[in-house]
Amino acid sequence: MTIxxxxxNRYPIKGLKAQVLESARLSPQKGLIGDRLFSLARGSAGYNLPHHMSPSAMSVLDLENEERLAKLEAHYDDDTQTLQLLRSGQRRPLAQARVDTPLGRSLISQFFADFLGDSRRGLPRLIESEEALAPSDWVSLINLSSLKDIERVARQQLDxxxxxxxxxxEGADPWEEREWQGSRFHLGNAVLQATSPLECTASANVNPREAQRxxxxPLLMRKGFMxxxxxxxxxxLEGGRIKQGDRLQPFTQ
Structure with a gap:
């Protein structure tokens, strides 16, 4: 069977909707280039998140604590380091700035301050995620056939x-990926190794179309699938360019 x-999908800002790409570059040092570069934090967090400081200590915002983020998409241009914020499904950006400058980051932060409000908890600020929030050398994968089986148990469609x-x-059997632990694969020009499960978290409770829980x-998964x-x-393991339609093939020497 061809897989x-x-x-x-990449997420330039943690918690926002994905930037859908036709092709992308994978790197052993950075995973999917441009993925989860930035996060939002309330309070006195600076622009750079120190490696030794945990996300919880910085009041980092994500879908588990701020479902309104699902209303927005973040698009990032690698060449110009320009970040665009769009309302889901629309093409005209609500905000746009170069985030390699303090002024640009300040403009993006001000947009989120207006969008989210509630300054009593501190103004949201754009911070660089760095390695404290997202491992730098892996990418996440889901099998759409497995999601169909989850829909069967949930009795509803799930984005x-x-x-x-x-x-x-697509093209794999339901839950086939659970047998791939430790296996290596070719995808486009890259070589990947399945290293650990991707666990369902509370962020999946948010409907990305409605921005509501x-x-x-996670509870449904535990009850229905244990x-x-x-x-x-x-x-x-080896970087390279990938594109939609590429085959996922077992690694051979």
């Missing part, structure tokens, strides 16, 4: 974006 790459995975594959997906694995984390 192909159905979609590539794959709930699971916030970088790569969506409408299900307890686990919360919704995909895989894969380490990038």
């Amino acid at each position: 192909t790459l159905a979609a590539i 794959p974006e709930r699971l916030r995975a970088n790569l969506w594959i 409408d299900i307890n997906l 686990h919360q694995q919704v995909g895989l984390q894969l380490t990038v």
